[in-house]
Amino acid sequence: MEKFVSYDKMSKKEKKKIDLSKRGSWNGVDPATKVVETDKKRYKRKPKHPENFDE
Numbered sequence: 001m002e003k004f005v006s007y008d009k010m011s012k013k014e015k016k017k018i019d020l021s022k023r024g025s026w027n028g029v030d031p032a033t034k035v036v037e038t039d040k041k042r043y044k045r046k047p048k049h050p051e052n053f054d055e
Contacts, residue, residue, distance in 0.1 A: 007015065 007018070
């Protein structure tokens with residue numbers, strides 16, 4: 001029987017093994033493509049002095 005070691009006292013390698021086993025898969029879904037596009041991204045700032053841009 002293995003001796004119990006708390007998560008805090010485990011080595012980095014052991015913690016990584018446990019974390020990878022608990023992590024789920026996305027099943028081929030790319031989460032970056034699921035972000036809803038907002039109007040703020042398309043916002044264009046108006047020029048401060050529009051009369052200067054007519055030249």
